[in-house]
Amino acid sequence: MVESEQVDVIVVGLGVGGEEVAGRLAEAGLSVVGIERDLVGGECPYWGCIPSKMMIRAANALAEARRIDGLAGSAEVRPDWAPVAKRIREEATDTWNDRAAVERFVGRGGRFVRGSGRLDGPGRVRVGDQVFESRYGVVLGTGTRPSVPPVEGLAGTPYWTNHQAIEVEELPESLLVLGGGAIGLELSQVFARFGVRVTIVEALDRVLAVEEPESSEVAASALRADGVEIHTGVRAERVDHDGERFTLRAQGGAEFTAERLLVVTGRRAHLDELGLDSVGVDADQRYLPVDDRMRVTDGIWAVGDLTGEGAFTHIAMYQAAIVIADVLDRARHSRPGADPSGTASVVGGAMGSASALGASGSSGTAGTVPRADYRALPRVTFTDPEVGAVGLTEEQARSRGINVQVGFSKLSDSTRGWIHRVGDEGFIKLIADADQGVLIGATSAGPAGGEVLSGLVVAVHAAVPLSQLRHMIYAYPTFHRAIEAALHELR
Ligand SMILES: Cc1cc2nc3c(=O)[nH]c(=O)nc-3n(C[C@H](O)[C@H](O)[C@H](O)COP(=O)(O)OP(=O)(O)OC[C@H]3O[C@@H](n4cnc5c(N)ncnc54)[C@H](O)[C@@H]3O)c2cc1C
Numbered sequence: 001m002v003e004s005e006q007v008d009v010i011v012v013g014l015g016v017g018g019e020e021v022a023g024r025l026a027e028a029g030l031s032v033v034g035i036e037r038d039l040v041g042g043e044c045p046y047w048g049c050i051p052s053k054m055m056i057r058a059a060n061a062l063a064e065a066r067r068i069d070g071l072a073g074s075a076e077v078r079p080d081w082a083p084v085a086k087r088i089r090e091e092a093t094d095t096w097n098d099r100a101a102v103e104r105f106v107g108r109g110g111r112f113v114r115g116s117g118r119l120d121g122p123g124r125v126r127v128g129d130q131v132f133e134s135r136y137g138v139v140l141g142t143g144t145r146p147s148v149p150p151v152e153g154l155a156g157t158p159y160w161t162n163h164q165a166i167e168v169e170e171l172p173e174s175l176l177v178l179g180g181g182a183i184g185l186e187l188s189q190v191f192a193r194f195g196v197r198v199t200i201v202e203a204l205d206r207v208l209a210v211e212e213p214e215s216s217e218v219a220a221s222a223l224r225a226d227g228v229e230i231h232t233g234v235r236a237e238r239v240d241h242d243g244e245r246f247t248l249r250a251q252g253g254a255e256f257t258a259e260r261l262l263v264v265t266g267r268r269a270h271l272d273e274l275g276l277d278s279v280g281v282d283a284d285q286r287y288l289p290v291d292d293r294m295r296v297t298d299g300i301w302a303v304g305d306l307t308g309e310g311a312f313t314h315i316a317m318y319q320a321a322i323v324i325a326d327v328l329d330r331a332r333h334s335r336p337g338a339d340p341s342g343t344a345s346v347v348g349g350a351m352g353s354a355s356a357l358g359a360s361g362s363s364g365t366a367g368t369v370p371r372a373d374y375r376a377l378p379r380v381t382f383t384d385p386e387v388g389a390v391g392l393t394e395e396q397a398r399s400r401g402i403n404v405q406v407g408f409s410k411l412s413d414s415t416r417g418w419i420h421r422v423g424d425e426g427f428i429k430l431i432a433d434a435d436q437g438v439l440i441g442a443t444s445a446g447p448a449g450g451e452v453l454s455g456l457v458v459a460v461h462a463a464v465p466l467s468q469l470r471h472m473i474y475a476y477p478t479f480h481r482a483i484e485a486a487l488h489e490l491r
Protein backbone atom coordinates (compact mmCIF):
# COMPACT_ATOMS: atom_id res chain seq x y z
CA MET A 1 0.00 0.00 0.00
CA VAL A 2 1.31 3.48 -0.90
CA GLU A 3 2.12 5.65 2.11
CA SER A 4 -0.33 8.49 2.39
CA GLU A 5 0.25 12.09 3.28
CA GLN A 6 -2.03 13.69 5.84
CA VAL A 7 -3.68 17.04 5.17
CA ASP A 8 -6.78 18.79 6.52
CA VAL A 9 -8.93 18.88 3.38
CA ILE A 10 -8.68 17.47 -0.15
CA VAL A 11 -10.58 19.18 -2.96
CA VAL A 12 -10.97 17.20 -6.18
CA GLY A 13 -11.75 19.38 -9.21
CA LEU A 14 -10.90 23.08 -9.10
CA GLY A 15 -13.69 24.50 -11.23
CA VAL A 16 -15.86 27.35 -10.04
CA GLY A 17 -17.01 25.53 -6.90
CA GLY A 18 -13.85 23.60 -6.01
CA GLU A 19 -11.51 26.55 -6.52
CA GLU A 20 -13.64 28.72 -4.24
CA VAL A 21 -13.79 26.06 -1.50
CA ALA A 22 -10.10 25.16 -1.71
CA GLY A 23 -8.90 28.78 -1.84
CA ARG A 24 -11.01 29.98 1.05
CA LEU A 25 -10.25 27.02 3.29
CA ALA A 26 -6.54 27.51 2.60
CA GLU A 27 -6.86 31.21 3.45
CA ALA A 28 -8.56 30.22 6.68
CA GLY A 29 -5.45 28.30 7.67
CA LEU A 30 -6.32 24.70 6.83
CA SER A 31 -3.81 22.60 4.93
CA VAL A 32 -5.60 22.07 1.62
CA VAL A 33 -4.62 19.98 -1.37
CA GLY A 34 -6.42 21.05 -4.54
CA ILE A 35 -6.39 18.56 -7.41
CA GLU A 36 -7.23 19.58 -10.98
CA ARG A 37 -6.67 17.54 -14.09
CA ASP A 38 -7.28 20.28 -16.65
CA LEU A 39 -7.47 24.05 -16.01
CA VAL A 40 -7.93 25.65 -12.58
CA GLY A 41 -11.16 27.63 -12.82
CA GLY A 42 -13.03 24.98 -14.78
CA GLU A 43 -15.55 25.41 -17.56
CA CYS A 44 -16.87 28.90 -16.79
CA PRO A 45 -13.78 31.05 -17.44
CA TYR A 46 -12.29 29.01 -20.30
CA TRP A 47 -15.18 27.52 -22.30
CA GLY A 48 -18.36 28.75 -20.65
CA CYS A 49 -19.86 31.86 -19.11
CA ILE A 50 -17.08 34.37 -19.60
CA PRO A 51 -15.95 33.82 -23.20
CA SER A 52 -19.53 33.15 -24.34
CA LYS A 53 -20.67 36.42 -22.77
CA MET A 54 -17.77 38.24 -24.50
CA MET A 55 -19.09 36.83 -27.79
CA ILE A 56 -22.61 37.92 -26.87
CA ARG A 57 -21.46 41.44 -25.98
CA ALA A 58 -19.87 41.73 -29.43
CA ALA A 59 -22.84 40.23 -31.27
CA ASN A 60 -25.26 42.52 -29.42
CA ALA A 61 -23.19 45.54 -30.43
CA LEU A 62 -23.69 44.50 -34.06
CA ALA A 63 -27.42 44.08 -33.49
CA GLU A 64 -27.72 47.51 -31.87
CA ALA A 65 -25.85 49.10 -34.77
CA ARG A 66 -28.25 47.41 -37.17
CA ARG A 67 -31.13 49.04 -35.24
CA ILE A 68 -29.87 52.53 -36.08
CA ASP A 69 -31.72 52.48 -39.41
CA GLY A 70 -35.08 54.15 -38.92
CA LEU A 71 -34.24 55.24 -35.38
CA ALA A 72 -31.17 57.42 -35.66
CA GLY A 73 -29.97 57.55 -39.27
CA SER A 74 -28.17 54.75 -40.98
CA ALA A 75 -25.21 52.51 -40.25
CA GLU A 76 -23.22 50.09 -42.29
CA VAL A 77 -22.07 47.15 -40.18
CA ARG A 78 -19.17 44.93 -41.19
CA PRO A 79 -18.74 42.12 -38.63
CA ASP A 80 -15.22 40.90 -37.91
CA TRP A 81 -14.64 37.89 -35.68
CA ALA A 82 -10.92 38.60 -35.21
CA PRO A 83 -11.29 41.05 -32.25
CA VAL A 84 -13.70 38.66 -30.53
CA ALA A 85 -11.36 35.68 -30.86
CA LYS A 86 -8.43 37.85 -29.74
CA ARG A 87 -10.28 39.11 -26.67
CA ILE A 88 -11.20 35.55 -25.67
CA ARG A 89 -7.66 34.35 -26.23
CA GLU A 90 -5.86 37.23 -24.54
CA GLU A 91 -8.22 38.66 -21.92
CA ALA A 92 -10.44 35.75 -20.93
CA THR A 93 -8.35 32.61 -21.16
CA ASP A 94 -4.65 33.53 -21.50
CA THR A 95 -4.77 31.16 -24.50
CA TRP A 96 -6.29 28.47 -22.27
CA ASN A 97 -3.51 28.64 -19.72
CA ASP A 98 -4.24 28.55 -15.97
CA ARG A 99 -0.84 29.79 -14.72
CA ALA A 100 -2.41 32.82 -13.01
CA ALA A 101 -5.14 30.74 -11.36
CA VAL A 102 -2.64 28.19 -10.01
CA GLU A 103 -0.47 31.01 -8.63
CA ARG A 104 -3.51 32.61 -7.03
CA PHE A 105 -4.42 29.35 -5.29
CA VAL A 106 -0.88 28.72 -4.09
CA GLY A 107 -0.70 32.36 -2.97
CA ARG A 108 -3.74 31.75 -0.77
CA GLY A 109 -1.85 28.94 0.97
CA GLY A 110 -3.13 25.93 -1.01
CA ARG A 111 -1.09 23.06 -2.35
CA PHE A 112 -1.75 22.33 -6.00
CA VAL A 113 -1.57 18.91 -7.61
CA ARG A 114 -2.21 18.44 -11.34
CA GLY A 115 -3.92 15.15 -12.12
CA SER A 116 -7.10 13.10 -11.84
CA GLY A 117 -8.22 12.50 -8.27
CA ARG A 118 -10.15 9.41 -7.20
CA LEU A 119 -11.49 8.38 -3.81
CA ASP A 120 -9.55 5.51 -2.31
CA GLY A 121 -11.55 4.72 0.81
CA PRO A 122 -12.97 7.06 3.48
CA GLY A 123 -10.99 10.33 3.64
CA ARG A 124 -8.44 9.14 1.07
CA VAL A 125 -7.79 10.37 -2.46
CA ARG A 126 -5.36 8.95 -4.96
CA VAL A 127 -3.76 11.03 -7.76
CA GLY A 128 -1.42 8.90 -9.84
CA ASP A 129 1.13 7.53 -7.37
CA GLN A 130 0.26 9.97 -4.61
CA VAL A 131 -2.27 9.26 -1.88
CA PHE A 132 -3.61 11.96 0.42
CA GLU A 133 -5.51 11.36 3.63
CA SER A 134 -7.76 14.07 5.01
CA ARG A 135 -8.36 14.99 8.65
CA TYR A 136 -11.67 16.76 8.04
CA GLY A 137 -12.88 15.58 4.67
CA VAL A 138 -12.93 15.50 0.90
CA VAL A 139 -14.78 17.96 -1.32
CA LEU A 140 -15.75 16.85 -4.84
CA GLY A 141 -16.27 19.58 -7.44
CA THR A 142 -15.67 17.68 -10.64
CA GLY A 143 -18.44 19.25 -12.72
CA THR A 144 -19.85 17.80 -15.91
CA ARG A 145 -18.85 17.11 -19.50
CA PRO A 146 -20.96 17.41 -22.65
CA SER A 147 -23.53 14.66 -22.97
CA VAL A 148 -23.36 13.44 -26.55
CA PRO A 149 -26.43 11.53 -27.76
CA PRO A 150 -25.99 8.04 -29.23
CA VAL A 151 -26.87 9.11 -32.78
CA GLU A 152 -25.52 6.66 -35.36
CA GLY A 153 -22.32 7.88 -37.01
CA LEU A 154 -21.93 10.93 -34.75
CA ALA A 155 -19.09 9.60 -32.59
CA GLY A 156 -16.77 9.17 -35.56
CA THR A 157 -17.17 12.73 -36.88
CA PRO A 158 -15.21 15.91 -35.99
CA TYR A 159 -18.23 17.54 -34.32
CA TRP A 160 -17.79 20.52 -32.02
CA THR A 161 -18.70 20.78 -28.36
CA ASN A 162 -18.71 24.12 -26.54
CA HIS A 163 -14.89 23.88 -26.40
CA GLN A 164 -14.30 24.15 -30.16
CA ALA A 165 -17.12 26.69 -30.52
CA ILE A 166 -15.52 28.96 -27.93
CA GLU A 167 -11.99 28.47 -29.30
CA VAL A 168 -12.96 29.16 -32.93
CA GLU A 169 -10.65 31.64 -34.70
CA GLU A 170 -12.35 31.64 -38.09
CA LEU A 171 -16.08 31.27 -38.41
CA PRO A 172 -17.55 28.60 -40.68
CA GLU A 173 -19.95 29.54 -43.46
CA SER A 174 -22.68 27.34 -41.94
CA LEU A 175 -23.34 25.64 -38.62
CA LEU A 176 -25.79 22.94 -37.54
CA VAL A 177 -26.60 23.13 -33.84
CA LEU A 178 -27.94 19.98 -32.21
CA GLY A 179 -29.82 21.07 -29.09
CA GLY A 180 -31.85 24.23 -28.53
CA GLY A 181 -31.09 24.78 -24.84
CA ALA A 182 -29.18 27.61 -23.18
CA ILE A 183 -25.85 27.02 -24.96
CA GLY A 184 -27.46 26.29 -28.33
CA LEU A 185 -29.52 29.47 -28.32
CA GLU A 186 -26.82 31.81 -27.01
CA LEU A 187 -24.15 30.63 -29.44
CA SER A 188 -26.52 30.33 -32.42
CA GLN A 189 -27.54 33.96 -32.11
CA VAL A 190 -23.91 35.08 -31.80
CA PHE A 191 -22.76 33.18 -34.87
CA ALA A 192 -25.81 34.23 -36.91
CA ARG A 193 -25.16 37.89 -36.10
CA PHE A 194 -21.62 37.42 -37.42
CA GLY A 195 -22.98 36.07 -40.70
CA VAL A 196 -22.92 32.30 -40.19
CA ARG A 197 -25.90 30.40 -41.62
CA VAL A 198 -27.17 28.64 -38.49
CA THR A 199 -29.72 25.80 -38.22
CA ILE A 200 -30.91 24.53 -34.84
CA VAL A 201 -32.25 21.00 -34.55
CA GLU A 202 -34.09 20.36 -31.28
CA ALA A 203 -35.70 17.09 -30.19
CA LEU A 204 -38.47 18.59 -28.04
CA ASP A 205 -41.37 20.57 -29.43
CA ARG A 206 -39.87 23.91 -28.35
CA VAL A 207 -36.48 25.46 -27.68
CA LEU A 208 -35.57 26.49 -24.11
CA ALA A 209 -38.07 23.91 -22.95
CA VAL A 210 -37.17 24.21 -19.26
CA GLU A 211 -38.60 27.72 -19.17
CA GLU A 212 -42.10 29.15 -19.80
CA PRO A 213 -43.59 28.50 -23.28
CA GLU A 214 -43.72 32.30 -23.78
CA SER A 215 -39.94 32.40 -23.22
CA SER A 216 -39.44 29.76 -25.90
CA GLU A 217 -41.54 31.83 -28.31
CA VAL A 218 -39.72 35.09 -27.64
CA ALA A 219 -36.29 33.45 -27.95
CA ALA A 220 -37.22 31.50 -31.11
CA SER A 221 -38.71 34.53 -32.83
CA ALA A 222 -35.66 36.68 -31.97
CA LEU A 223 -33.30 34.06 -33.37
CA ARG A 224 -35.41 33.65 -36.50
CA ALA A 225 -35.27 37.42 -36.99
CA ASP A 226 -31.48 37.04 -36.95
CA GLY A 227 -31.74 34.45 -39.72
CA VAL A 228 -31.47 31.27 -37.61
CA GLU A 229 -33.49 28.31 -38.91
CA ILE A 230 -35.13 26.41 -36.06
CA HIS A 231 -36.51 22.87 -36.37
CA THR A 232 -38.20 21.43 -33.30
CA GLY A 233 -39.57 17.95 -32.64
CA VAL A 234 -36.77 16.44 -34.73
CA ARG A 235 -35.30 13.05 -33.90
CA ALA A 236 -31.76 12.83 -35.25
CA GLU A 237 -31.10 9.36 -36.66
CA ARG A 238 -27.74 9.53 -38.35
CA VAL A 239 -24.80 11.90 -38.80
CA ASP A 240 -22.23 11.72 -41.61
CA HIS A 241 -19.17 13.78 -42.42
CA ASP A 242 -17.73 13.55 -45.92
CA GLY A 243 -14.49 15.35 -45.09
CA GLU A 244 -16.02 18.77 -45.74
CA ARG A 245 -19.64 18.85 -44.66
CA PHE A 246 -21.89 17.31 -42.06
CA THR A 247 -25.22 15.76 -42.95
CA LEU A 248 -27.76 15.06 -40.24
CA ARG A 249 -30.62 12.75 -41.19
CA ALA A 250 -33.74 12.84 -39.08
CA GLN A 251 -36.60 10.43 -38.57
CA GLY A 252 -39.16 11.05 -41.32
CA GLY A 253 -36.49 11.75 -43.93
CA ALA A 254 -35.54 15.38 -43.26
CA GLU A 255 -31.86 16.19 -43.95
CA PHE A 256 -29.74 19.07 -42.74
CA THR A 257 -26.25 19.91 -43.92
CA ALA A 258 -23.60 22.38 -42.80
CA GLU A 259 -19.86 22.92 -42.67
CA ARG A 260 -19.76 22.41 -38.89
CA LEU A 261 -21.88 20.60 -36.33
CA LEU A 262 -22.12 21.82 -32.74
CA VAL A 263 -23.48 19.29 -30.23
CA VAL A 264 -24.99 21.01 -27.19
CA THR A 265 -27.51 18.49 -25.92
CA GLY A 266 -26.91 18.88 -22.19
CA ARG A 267 -24.15 17.78 -19.84
CA ARG A 268 -23.52 14.89 -17.56
CA ALA A 269 -21.45 14.09 -14.49
CA HIS A 270 -19.03 11.18 -14.62
CA LEU A 271 -19.49 9.59 -11.22
CA ASP A 272 -17.87 6.34 -12.36
CA GLU A 273 -14.47 8.09 -12.38
CA LEU A 274 -14.56 9.18 -8.73
CA GLY A 275 -14.05 5.92 -6.81
CA LEU A 276 -17.36 6.39 -4.99
CA ASP A 277 -17.73 2.65 -4.42
CA SER A 278 -14.72 2.84 -2.08
CA VAL A 279 -16.82 4.95 0.30
CA GLY A 280 -20.08 3.04 -0.17
CA VAL A 281 -21.77 5.59 -2.47
CA ASP A 282 -23.65 4.44 -5.58
CA ALA A 283 -21.80 5.70 -8.67
CA ASP A 284 -24.60 4.59 -10.97
CA GLN A 285 -26.53 7.85 -10.75
CA ARG A 286 -26.91 10.86 -13.04
CA TYR A 287 -25.72 13.31 -10.36
CA LEU A 288 -24.35 13.07 -6.84
CA PRO A 289 -27.15 13.70 -4.34
CA VAL A 290 -26.29 15.95 -1.40
CA ASP A 291 -28.15 17.13 1.69
CA ASP A 292 -28.76 20.79 2.46
CA ARG A 293 -25.19 21.17 3.78
CA MET A 294 -23.82 19.66 0.56
CA ARG A 295 -22.83 16.44 2.34
CA VAL A 296 -22.71 13.28 0.22
CA THR A 297 -21.85 11.10 3.18
CA ASP A 298 -19.85 11.57 6.37
CA GLY A 299 -16.68 13.49 5.51
CA ILE A 300 -17.50 13.95 1.81
CA TRP A 301 -19.06 17.07 0.33
CA ALA A 302 -19.96 17.91 -3.27
CA VAL A 303 -20.28 21.28 -4.91
CA GLY A 304 -21.40 22.67 -8.27
CA ASP A 305 -22.81 21.03 -11.39
CA LEU A 306 -21.98 17.58 -10.02
CA THR A 307 -24.86 17.90 -7.53
CA GLY A 308 -27.51 18.35 -10.24
CA GLU A 309 -29.09 21.30 -8.44
CA GLY A 310 -28.80 23.61 -11.47
CA ALA A 311 -25.78 23.95 -13.71
CA PHE A 312 -24.92 27.56 -13.00
CA THR A 313 -21.85 29.33 -11.71
CA HIS A 314 -23.94 31.17 -9.11
CA ILE A 315 -25.18 27.82 -7.75
CA ALA A 316 -21.61 26.51 -7.48
CA MET A 317 -20.61 29.68 -5.58
CA TYR A 318 -23.69 29.54 -3.34
CA GLN A 319 -23.02 25.90 -2.49
CA ALA A 320 -19.31 26.61 -1.97
CA ALA A 321 -20.12 29.08 0.83
CA ILE A 322 -22.13 26.34 2.58
CA VAL A 323 -19.37 23.74 2.20
CA ILE A 324 -16.78 26.17 3.52
CA ALA A 325 -18.89 26.93 6.61
CA ASP A 326 -19.58 23.24 7.23
CA VAL A 327 -15.97 22.13 6.84
CA LEU A 328 -14.78 24.90 9.14
CA ASP A 329 -17.46 23.91 11.63
CA ARG A 330 -16.17 20.35 11.58
CA ALA A 331 -12.56 21.52 11.90
CA ARG A 332 -13.50 23.67 14.87
CA HIS A 333 -15.24 20.81 16.62
CA SER A 334 -12.52 18.27 15.79
CA ARG A 335 -9.66 20.15 17.40
CA PRO A 336 -8.51 19.04 20.83
CA GLY A 337 -10.01 21.50 23.32
CA ALA A 338 -12.29 22.84 20.60
CA ASP A 339 -14.55 25.72 21.45
CA PRO A 340 -17.99 24.36 20.57
CA SER A 341 -19.49 27.85 20.67
CA GLY A 342 -17.31 28.55 17.67
CA THR A 343 -16.22 31.94 18.95
CA ALA A 344 -12.49 31.19 18.87
CA SER A 345 -10.41 31.73 15.73
CA VAL A 346 -11.59 29.44 12.97
CA VAL A 347 -8.68 27.00 13.02
CA GLY A 348 -5.33 26.75 14.63
CA GLY A 349 -1.99 26.13 12.99
CA ALA A 350 0.61 28.42 11.56
CA MET A 351 -1.78 30.42 9.39
CA GLY A 352 -4.93 29.86 11.36
CA SER A 353 -5.23 32.83 13.65
CA ALA A 354 -6.64 35.34 11.19
CA SER A 355 -9.57 34.02 9.23
CA ALA A 356 -10.14 35.61 5.86
CA LEU A 357 -13.55 33.95 5.91
CA GLY A 358 -14.48 35.54 9.17
CA ALA A 359 -13.34 38.88 7.78
CA SER A 360 -15.42 38.62 4.61
CA GLY A 361 -18.34 37.10 6.45
CA SER A 362 -19.27 34.95 3.47
CA SER A 363 -19.33 31.72 5.41
CA GLY A 364 -21.89 32.93 7.90
CA THR A 365 -21.49 33.45 11.62
CA ALA A 366 -19.09 31.13 13.39
CA GLY A 367 -20.91 28.03 14.51
CA THR A 368 -23.93 28.40 12.23
CA VAL A 369 -23.88 26.56 8.94
CA PRO A 370 -26.32 27.94 6.35
CA ARG A 371 -28.60 25.43 4.61
CA ALA A 372 -29.16 25.29 0.87
CA ASP A 373 -32.53 26.57 -0.33
CA TYR A 374 -33.23 26.63 -4.08
CA ARG A 375 -36.75 28.10 -3.98
CA ALA A 376 -35.53 31.35 -5.53
CA LEU A 377 -33.02 29.89 -8.00
CA PRO A 378 -32.42 32.55 -10.66
CA ARG A 379 -31.25 31.82 -14.20
CA VAL A 380 -30.67 33.99 -17.23
CA THR A 381 -30.34 32.89 -20.83
CA PHE A 382 -28.32 35.64 -22.48
CA THR A 383 -30.05 35.75 -25.81
CA ASP A 384 -31.19 39.16 -27.07
CA PRO A 385 -33.78 39.64 -25.61
CA GLU A 386 -32.49 38.09 -22.39
CA VAL A 387 -34.69 35.54 -20.67
CA GLY A 388 -34.44 35.75 -16.89
CA ALA A 389 -36.43 33.48 -14.61
CA VAL A 390 -36.68 32.62 -10.93
CA GLY A 391 -38.45 29.91 -8.97
CA LEU A 392 -41.22 27.81 -10.48
CA THR A 393 -42.72 27.98 -13.96
CA GLU A 394 -46.52 27.95 -14.27
CA GLU A 395 -46.50 24.27 -15.22
CA GLN A 396 -44.24 23.30 -12.32
CA ALA A 397 -46.44 25.21 -9.88
CA ARG A 398 -49.67 23.63 -11.20
CA SER A 399 -48.18 20.13 -11.14
CA ARG A 400 -47.48 20.64 -7.42
CA GLY A 401 -51.15 21.29 -6.79
CA ILE A 402 -50.57 24.93 -5.83
CA ASN A 403 -53.51 27.33 -6.15
CA VAL A 404 -51.83 29.29 -8.96
CA GLN A 405 -52.48 32.81 -10.20
CA VAL A 406 -50.75 34.10 -13.33
CA GLY A 407 -50.04 37.71 -14.29
CA PHE A 408 -48.65 38.70 -17.67
CA SER A 409 -47.65 41.96 -19.31
CA LYS A 410 -45.90 42.64 -22.61
CA LEU A 411 -42.97 45.03 -22.62
CA SER A 412 -44.13 46.62 -25.86
CA ASP A 413 -47.31 47.72 -24.03
CA SER A 414 -45.22 49.63 -21.46
CA THR A 415 -44.12 53.22 -21.98
CA ARG A 416 -40.48 52.20 -21.98
CA GLY A 417 -41.07 49.42 -24.50
CA TRP A 418 -42.92 51.84 -26.79
CA ILE A 419 -40.09 54.38 -26.52
CA HIS A 420 -37.46 51.67 -27.10
CA ARG A 421 -39.31 50.51 -30.23
CA VAL A 422 -36.99 48.21 -32.21
CA GLY A 423 -35.71 45.42 -29.95
CA ASP A 424 -38.45 45.79 -27.33
CA GLU A 425 -39.65 42.18 -27.46
CA GLY A 426 -40.27 40.66 -24.06
CA PHE A 427 -42.67 40.29 -21.17
CA ILE A 428 -43.10 39.81 -17.47
CA LYS A 429 -44.87 36.67 -16.29
CA LEU A 430 -45.63 36.21 -12.62
CA ILE A 431 -46.63 32.99 -10.87
CA ALA A 432 -48.29 33.49 -7.50
CA ASP A 433 -49.44 31.14 -4.77
CA ALA A 434 -52.92 32.56 -4.22
CA ASP A 435 -53.29 30.91 -0.81
CA GLN A 436 -50.01 32.29 0.53
CA GLY A 437 -50.33 35.64 -1.27
CA VAL A 438 -46.73 35.56 -2.55
CA LEU A 439 -44.84 35.09 -5.82
CA ILE A 440 -43.31 31.64 -6.26
CA GLY A 441 -41.94 32.17 -9.77
CA ALA A 442 -41.41 34.83 -12.39
CA THR A 443 -39.97 35.40 -15.84
CA SER A 444 -38.52 38.63 -17.11
CA ALA A 445 -37.77 38.55 -20.83
CA GLY A 446 -36.59 41.62 -22.67
CA PRO A 447 -33.72 44.05 -23.08
CA ALA A 448 -31.80 43.71 -19.77
CA GLY A 449 -34.30 41.00 -18.76
CA GLY A 450 -31.63 39.46 -16.52
CA GLU A 451 -31.17 42.74 -14.65
CA VAL A 452 -34.91 43.40 -14.29
CA LEU A 453 -35.09 39.93 -12.76
CA SER A 454 -33.32 41.01 -9.56
CA GLY A 455 -36.41 42.59 -8.01
CA LEU A 456 -38.37 39.43 -8.73
CA VAL A 457 -35.68 37.27 -7.14
CA VAL A 458 -35.97 39.33 -3.94
CA ALA A 459 -39.76 38.99 -4.05
CA VAL A 460 -39.62 35.18 -4.36
CA HIS A 461 -36.68 34.71 -1.99
CA ALA A 462 -38.10 36.87 0.79
CA ALA A 463 -41.75 35.88 0.11
CA VAL A 464 -42.74 39.54 -0.07
CA PRO A 465 -46.54 39.75 0.24
CA LEU A 466 -48.32 40.57 -3.03
CA SER A 467 -50.10 43.44 -1.25
CA GLN A 468 -46.70 45.05 -0.61
CA LEU A 469 -45.48 44.47 -4.16
CA ARG A 470 -48.63 46.12 -5.52
CA HIS A 471 -48.10 49.19 -3.36
CA MET A 472 -44.44 49.76 -4.15
CA ILE A 473 -43.31 52.67 -6.31
CA TYR A 474 -41.87 51.58 -9.70
CA ALA A 475 -39.72 54.24 -11.42
CA TYR A 476 -41.06 55.74 -14.65
CA PRO A 477 -40.37 54.92 -17.48
CA THR A 478 -38.39 51.75 -16.75
CA PHE A 479 -38.75 48.26 -18.18
CA HIS A 480 -39.35 47.00 -14.66
CA ARG A 481 -42.60 48.94 -14.44
CA ALA A 482 -44.00 46.01 -16.45
CA ILE A 483 -43.80 44.07 -13.16
CA GLU A 484 -46.39 46.42 -11.67
CA ALA A 485 -48.64 45.93 -14.71
CA ALA A 486 -48.32 42.13 -14.42
CA LEU A 487 -49.15 42.26 -10.69
CA HIS A 488 -52.45 43.94 -11.55
CA GLU A 489 -53.15 41.16 -14.07
CA LEU A 490 -52.76 38.32 -11.53
CA ARG A 491 -55.76 36.06 -11.69
C1 LIG B 1 -21.01 27.50 -23.01
C2 LIG B 1 -21.41 27.62 -21.55
C3 LIG B 1 -21.92 28.82 -21.09
C4 LIG B 1 -22.26 28.96 -19.76
N1 LIG B 1 -22.77 30.15 -19.34
C5 LIG B 1 -23.13 30.30 -18.05
C6 LIG B 1 -23.62 31.54 -17.58
O1 LIG B 1 -23.74 32.52 -18.33
N2 LIG B 1 -23.97 31.65 -16.28
C7 LIG B 1 -23.86 30.59 -15.43
O2 LIG B 1 -24.19 30.75 -14.25
N3 LIG B 1 -23.38 29.40 -15.83
C8 LIG B 1 -23.02 29.24 -17.12
N4 LIG B 1 -22.51 28.04 -17.55
C9 LIG B 1 -22.41 26.93 -16.57
C10 LIG B 1 -21.13 27.05 -15.71
O3 LIG B 1 -20.00 27.06 -16.55
C11 LIG B 1 -21.08 25.87 -14.75
O4 LIG B 1 -22.25 25.84 -13.98
C12 LIG B 1 -19.87 25.94 -13.83
O5 LIG B 1 -18.67 25.94 -14.54
C13 LIG B 1 -19.90 24.77 -12.85
O6 LIG B 1 -18.79 24.78 -12.03
P1 LIG B 1 -18.28 23.45 -11.34
O7 LIG B 1 -17.22 23.87 -10.37
O8 LIG B 1 -19.39 22.65 -10.82
O9 LIG B 1 -17.67 22.58 -12.52
P2 LIG B 1 -16.64 22.88 -13.69
O10 LIG B 1 -16.51 24.31 -13.97
O11 LIG B 1 -17.05 21.96 -14.78
O12 LIG B 1 -15.24 22.39 -13.08
C14 LIG B 1 -14.98 21.06 -12.74
C15 LIG B 1 -13.49 20.84 -12.78
O13 LIG B 1 -13.19 19.57 -12.24
C16 LIG B 1 -12.12 18.99 -13.02
N5 LIG B 1 -12.17 17.55 -12.81
C17 LIG B 1 -13.14 16.69 -13.18
N6 LIG B 1 -12.88 15.46 -12.72
C18 LIG B 1 -11.69 15.53 -12.06
C19 LIG B 1 -10.90 14.59 -11.36
N7 LIG B 1 -11.29 13.31 -11.21
N8 LIG B 1 -9.74 15.03 -10.81
C20 LIG B 1 -9.35 16.32 -10.93
N9 LIG B 1 -10.06 17.25 -11.57
C21 LIG B 1 -11.23 16.86 -12.12
C22 LIG B 1 -12.42 19.44 -14.43
O14 LIG B 1 -11.24 19.40 -15.22
C23 LIG B 1 -12.92 20.86 -14.20
O15 LIG B 1 -11.89 21.82 -14.28
C24 LIG B 1 -22.13 27.87 -18.87
C25 LIG B 1 -21.60 26.65 -19.34
C26 LIG B 1 -21.25 26.52 -20.65
C27 LIG B 1 -20.67 25.22 -21.12
Ligand SMILES: NC(=O)c1ccc[n+]([C@@H]2O[C@H](COP(=O)([O-])OP(=O)(O)OC[C@H]3O[C@@H](n4cnc5c(N)ncnc54)[C@H](O)[C@@H]3O)[C@@H](O)[C@H]2O)c1
Pocket residue numbers: 149178179180181182183184186201202203204207208209234235236264265266267310311312379380381382
Ligand atom coordinates in the same frame (compact mmCIF):
# COMPACT_ATOMS: atom_id res chain seq x y z
N1 LIG C 1 -26.81 31.65 -19.37
C1 LIG C 1 -26.55 30.61 -18.62
O1 LIG C 1 -26.65 30.62 -17.40
C2 LIG C 1 -26.08 29.36 -19.28
C3 LIG C 1 -25.63 29.38 -20.58
C4 LIG C 1 -25.22 28.19 -21.16
C5 LIG C 1 -25.24 27.03 -20.41
N2 LIG C 1 -25.66 27.07 -19.15
C6 LIG C 1 -25.74 25.81 -18.36
O2 LIG C 1 -25.16 24.75 -19.07
C7 LIG C 1 -26.07 23.66 -19.09
C8 LIG C 1 -25.89 22.88 -20.36
O3 LIG C 1 -26.37 23.62 -21.49
P1 LIG C 1 -26.98 22.87 -22.76
O4 LIG C 1 -27.55 23.91 -23.64
O5 LIG C 1 -25.99 21.90 -23.28
O6 LIG C 1 -28.09 21.96 -22.10
P2 LIG C 1 -29.66 22.14 -21.91
O7 LIG C 1 -30.09 20.99 -21.10
O8 LIG C 1 -30.00 23.52 -21.48
O9 LIG C 1 -30.25 21.98 -23.40
C9 LIG C 1 -30.02 20.83 -24.17
C10 LIG C 1 -31.06 20.77 -25.26
O10 LIG C 1 -30.71 19.72 -26.15
C11 LIG C 1 -31.90 18.99 -26.46
N3 LIG C 1 -31.51 17.64 -26.87
C12 LIG C 1 -31.08 16.63 -26.09
N4 LIG C 1 -30.82 15.53 -26.84
C13 LIG C 1 -31.08 15.87 -28.12
C14 LIG C 1 -30.99 15.19 -29.36
N5 LIG C 1 -30.58 13.92 -29.43
N6 LIG C 1 -31.34 15.83 -30.49
C15 LIG C 1 -31.76 17.13 -30.44
N7 LIG C 1 -31.86 17.83 -29.28
C16 LIG C 1 -31.52 17.21 -28.15
C17 LIG C 1 -32.71 19.05 -25.18
O11 LIG C 1 -34.07 18.78 -25.44
C18 LIG C 1 -32.46 20.47 -24.72
O12 LIG C 1 -33.36 21.39 -25.27
C19 LIG C 1 -27.45 24.29 -18.97
O13 LIG C 1 -28.34 23.41 -18.35
C20 LIG C 1 -27.21 25.51 -18.16
O14 LIG C 1 -27.46 25.25 -16.80
C21 LIG C 1 -26.09 28.19 -18.56
